[in-house]
Amino acid sequence: xxxxxxxxxxxxxxxxxxxxxxxxxxxxxxxxxxxxxxxxxxxxxxxxxxxxxxxxxxxxxxxxxxxxxxxxxxxxxxxxxxxxxxxxxxxxxxxxxxxxxxxxxxxxxxxxxxxxxxxxxxxxxxxxxxxxxxxxxxxxxxxxxxxxxxxxxxxxxxxxxxxxxxxxxxxxxxxxxxxxxxxxxxxxxxxxxxxxxxxxxxxxxxxxxxxxxxxxxxxxxxxxxxxxxxxxxxxxxxxxxxxxxxxxxxxxxxxxxxxxxxxxxxxxxxxxxxxxxxxxxxxxxxxxxxxxxxxxxxxxxxxxxxxxxxxxxxxxxxxxxxxxxxxxxxxxxxxxxxxxxxxxxxxxxxxxxxxxxxxxxxxxxxxxxxxxxxxxxxxxxxxxxxxxxxxxxxxxxxxxxxxxxxxxxxxxxxxxxxxxxxxxxxxxxxxxxxxxxxxxxxxxxxxxxxxxxxx
Amino acid sequence: xxxxxxxxxxxxxxxxxxxxxxxxxxxxxxxxxxxxxxxxxxxxxxxxxxxxxxxxxxxxxxxxxxxxxxxxxxxxxxxxxxxxxxxxxxxxxxxxxxxxxxxxxxxxxxxxxxxxxxxxxxxxxxxxxxxxxxxxxxxxxxxxxxxxxxxxxxxxxxxxxxxxxxxxxxxxxxxxxxxxxxxxxxxxxxxxxxxxxxxxxxxxxxxxxxxxxxxxxxxxxxxxxxxxxxxxxxxxxxxxxxxxxxxxxxxxxxxxxxxxxxxxxxxxxxxxxxxxxxxxxxxxxxxxxxxxxxxxxxxxxxxxxxxxxxxxxxxxxxxxxxxxxxxxxxxxxxxxxxxxxxxxxxxxxxxxxxxxxxxxxxxxxxxxxxxxxxxxxxxxxxxxxxxxxxxxxxxxxxxxxxxxxxxxxxxxxxxxxxxxxxxxxxxxxxxxxxxxxxxxxxxxxxxxxxxxxxx
Numbered sequence: 001x002x003x004x005x006x007x008x009x010x011x012x013x014x015x016x017x018x019x020x021x022x023x024x025x026x027x028x029x030x031x032x033x034x035x036x037x038x039x040x041x042x043x044x045x046x047x048x049x050x051x052x053x054x055x056x057x058x059x060x061x062x063x064x065x066x067x068x069x070x071x072x073x074x075x076x077x078x079x080x081x082x083x084x085x086x087x088x089x090x091x092x093x094x095x096x097x098x099x100x101x102x103x104x105x106x107x108x109x110x111x112x113x114x115x116x117x118x119x120x121x122x123x124x125x126x127x128x129x130x131x132x133x134x135x136x137x138x139x140x141x142x143x144x145x146x147x148x149x150x151x152x153x154x155x156x157x158x159x160x161x162x163x164x165x166x167x168x169x170x171x172x173x174x175x176x177x178x179x180x181x182x183x184x185x186x187x188x189x190x191x192x193x194x195x196x197x198x199x200x201x202x203x204x205x206x207x208x209x210x211x212x213x214x215x216x217x218x219x220x221x222x223x224x225x226x227x228x229x230x231x232x233x234x235x236x237x238x239x240x241x242x243x244x245x246x247x248x249x250x251x252x253x254x255x256x257x258x259x260x261x262x263x264x265x266x267x268x269x270x271x272x273x274x275x276x277x278x279x280x281x282x283x284x285x286x287x288x289x290x291x292x293x294x295x296x297x298x299x300x301x302x303x304x305x306x307x308x309x310x311x312x313x314x315x316x317x318x319x320x321x322x323x324x325x326x327x328x329x330x331x332x333x334x335x336x337x338x339x340x341x342x343x344x345x346x347x348x349x350x351x352x353x354x355x356x357x358x359x360x361x362x363x364x365x366x367x368x369x370x371x372x373x374x375x376x377x378x379x380x381x382x383x384x385x386x387x388x389x390x391x392x393x394x395x396x397x398x399x400x401x402x403x404x405x406x407x408x409x410x411x412x413x414x415x416x417x418x419x420x421x422x423x424x425x426x427x428x429x430x431x432x433x434x435x436x437x438x439x440x441x442x443x444x445x446x447x448x449x450x451x452x453x454x455x
Numbered sequence: 456x457x458x459x460x461x462x463x464x465x466x467x468x469x470x471x472x473x474x475x476x477x478x479x480x481x482x483x484x485x486x487x488x489x490x491x492x493x494x495x496x497x498x499x500x501x502x503x504x505x506x507x508x509x510x511x512x513x514x515x516x517x518x519x520x521x522x523x524x525x526x527x528x529x530x531x532x533x534x535x536x537x538x539x540x541x542x543x544x545x546x547x548x549x550x551x552x553x554x555x556x557x558x559x560x561x562x563x564x565x566x567x568x569x570x571x572x573x574x575x576x577x578x579x580x581x582x583x584x585x586x587x588x589x590x591x592x593x594x595x596x597x598x599x600x601x602x603x604x605x606x607x608x609x610x611x612x613x614x615x616x617x618x619x620x621x622x623x624x625x626x627x628x629x630x631x632x633x634x635x636x637x638x639x640x641x642x643x644x645x646x647x648x649x650x651x652x653x654x655x656x657x658x659x660x661x662x663x664x665x666x667x668x669x670x671x672x673x674x675x676x677x678x679x680x681x682x683x684x685x686x687x688x689x690x691x692x693x694x695x696x697x698x699x700x701x702x703x704x705x706x707x708x709x710x711x712x713x714x715x716x717x718x719x720x721x722x723x724x725x726x727x728x729x730x731x732x733x734x735x736x737x738x739x740x741x742x743x744x745x746x747x748x749x750x751x752x753x754x755x756x757x758x759x760x761x762x763x764x765x766x767x768x769x770x771x772x773x774x775x776x777x778x779x780x781x782x783x784x785x786x787x788x789x790x791x792x793x794x795x796x797x798x799x800x801x802x803x804x805x806x807x808x809x810x811x812x813x814x815x816x817x818x819x820x821x822x823x824x825x826x827x828x829x830x831x832x833x834x835x836x837x838x839x840x841x842x843x844x845x846x847x848x849x850x851x852x853x854x855x856x857x858x859x860x861x862x863x864x865x866x867x868x869x870x871x872x873x874x875x876x877x878x879x880x881x882x883x884x885x886x887x888x889x890x891x892x893x894x895x896x897x898x899x900x901x902x903x904x905x906x907x908x909x910x
Contacts, residue, residue: 040497053504
């Protein structure tokens with residue numbers, strides 16, 4: 001059962017199964033052999049399930065991360081001569097922060113080598129959003145990425161085959177084997193890719209609430225702490241903010257619609273919650289980079305970069321460099337438009353108690369704008385613009401959203417999804433989560449006063 | 456990730472992972488789809504690890520067994536008009552009981568459709584032993600098996616592709632994924648094959664002690680109880696004896712050597728422990744078949760069948776029917792003979808405290824007579840005849856064993872293995888386990904007085 005150059009897996013699987021540990025050398029041997037197709041999927045699946053149920057301690061999590069990181073290439077960006085920062089989000093509905101934050105940060109004395117993923121299930125993916133821009137290519141090689149970072153300080157790319165190939169294989173296997181939601185495995189997967197970017201600092205947006213990957217606050221905090229420890233162990237200072245995903249972020253949910261909203265935000269005209277989360281994460285990046293000395297200074301600098309048009313201009317340059325139509329920044333109408341559009345109105349008087357992100361995300365899939373398997377093709381134009389906000393008092397017939405669909409059947413599917421997602425009650429029972437509730441660093445967890453990041 | 460006709464596995468794996476249960480219908484769908492290659496190995500591996508760590512309750516174990524059983528054909532032997540009995544051993548070193556017991560039982564008014572396996576790791580396999588007989592074929596079809604049972608009341612066959620194909624695939628997968636030693640999985644694997652034989656009764660030889668698959672008494676008893684419950688749930692009365700595997704059974708360890716010792720036993724000349732275990736298991740079979748009314752009657756009937764030569768003659772007929780050289784029963788020298796032989800003598804005065812079966816079994820592998828993977832080829836002639844018994848007082852230079860090897864290098868390897876396996880001390884610290892210590896039925900566990908089965 002051992003391929004030449006492979007690893008005798010059953011004793012290692014058995015040890016983890018019985019609650020033991022694998023050494024750093026063993027993790028490296030297993031993961032590198034798996035990346036080289038010398039360990040079969042079925043043995044890795046058994047090991048992953050044993051890891052899921054028995055856990056990994058800090059040293060093992062670090063060893064696993066390091067093994068995945070060293071299974072591939074790394075971006076060596078030291079020659080840029082500026083701090084290299086990135087942001088990672090655990091994923092949500094309407095979360096287009098990357099599209100705003102990356103060009104915004106690139107206007108400062110730092111570089112943003114941003115590697116993103118595709119949407120899967122109810123959450124969207126940055127790559128799918130970017131590819132809604134006609135011509136935009138996300139498959140840059142590492143050499144092209146390096147060259148673009150030198151010129152524009154920002155590159156928006158997908159995970160190449162060169163970066164953490166073991167993680168790519170393991171991620172697909174985990175989806176198929178119910179071994180996704182294990183914090184050490186999630187943390188190692190995220191951090192192996194981020195650490196391969198050769199960063200000097202990393203900011204994490206860990207979502208909480210019903211639409212988050214890990215809905216419970218405690219699990220989100222544990223994930224944040226695990227990833228921060230991994231960053232620390234690898235010499236990459238890491239800070240996390242916990243943000244609300246009990247409702248979509250911003251109004252637009254759907255690929256082209258989110259690009260349009262991102263462009264509005266880069267002009268300072270986007271929804272307040274989107275700008276607030278962007279500025280908060282951006283402030284952490286500017287502080288980590290040493291570009292700003294205080295949060296106030298960081299916020300003021302970001303507002304200035306947006307107000308001056310520099311941030312929008314940088315996005316335009318990045319789009320052009322990556323083959324996209326740069327005209328989209330001045331005229332979002334060049335984005336694909338859905339042929340069928342309809343207003344969704346409040347069916348009754350009351351309080352809009354919930355805008356359930358999971359139902360909205362599944363609605364985008366129902367419209368054809370998301371994917372249930374990695375093979376599904378995504379329709380860029382469809383989605384929702386939901387202007388109704390949780391806690392808002394509404395009257396019957398008042399417009400709460402616009403549905404963008406391929407056809408009449410799509411409109412009906414979109415309407416059904418919104419019926420499911422939007423709950424109108426007589427009184428608000430559970431208030432929405434605070435938008436940004438916790439800040440986690442290597443020093444500990446800080447609970448933020450509501451609105452501390454308010455504009 | 457779902458093949459057409461397949462099963463959406465991740466939710467089922469996730470439920471078992473979280474300690475939930477699969478329904479009978481779900482087990483059947485999963486196992487049948489797996490047998491039909493519609494569920495990939497990696498999903499089954501993750502499910503098996505979750506089962507290993509979360510367990511299966513009695514209903515789930517029964518459902519899994521039934522699903523494996525119904526994944527293939529069953530022997531319908533009702534037309535034979537006699538009780539159909541079989542014996543299963545959990546495996547050990549020197550355990551050649553099947554070769555003696557099957558023809559012995561076939562001399563009574565019952566049929567023995569005995570399906571056996573190959574050796575793997577330190578334990579031997581009945582098929583490998585039988586194939587040491589020149590010409591002997593174990594790959595009978597179900598139709599050939601049925602015809603032979605009509606004529607001779609005994610067939611000694613391998614697990615055909617027609618019987619429990621899901622179990623064959625799962626067994627190979629479990630070896631490769633460290634999911635072997637889970638009692639519900641072991642029990643379901645054994646019982647699915649045995650129940651497919653269409654038995655009216657089954658006797659289990661559950662080994663205990665250092666050389667057993669499950670060394671601890673409590674685990675052996677649990678396995679026995681689990682298999683007995685499965686037998687009961689499927690209308691097949693089942694009885695188990697717990698027997699000692701803290702030393703090899705009999706003297707011969709190695710395929711041709713064990714055939715020779717089995718023939719001696721069929722003539723009443725075999726080692727006492729081998730005959731004692733054979734008679735005890737045979738008595739349970741005769742009681743289950745209703746052929747004998749008491750253990751005393753069963754023992755007497757067996758002794759008579761051996762003394763009269765009927766048992767040896769039946770073995771000869773079975774060998775001839777299955778293509779083997781029947782002359783072997785009269786002259787075991789027609790068996791393959793190892794070219795190099797040497798006596799192993801006691802290196803010092805003292806008490807032979809241990810004859811460690813695991814080390815003996817690994818010694819047989821070192822000689823080329825066993826296998827570490829299912830692909831290894833087995834050399835029939837090599838092995839050991841260990842006449843020294845645990846507890847025996849020995850003098851330096853006294854012969855304790857004979858090594859049968861391919862060549863001088865083999866003799867050296869065999870000597871090293873016996874140095875490891877045989878421990879001579881000044882005094883006996885731990886007495887050997889009682890040969891037959893417990894009898895387990897659906898009614899409960901009975902601890903047997905030492906020597907209750909003595910000849």
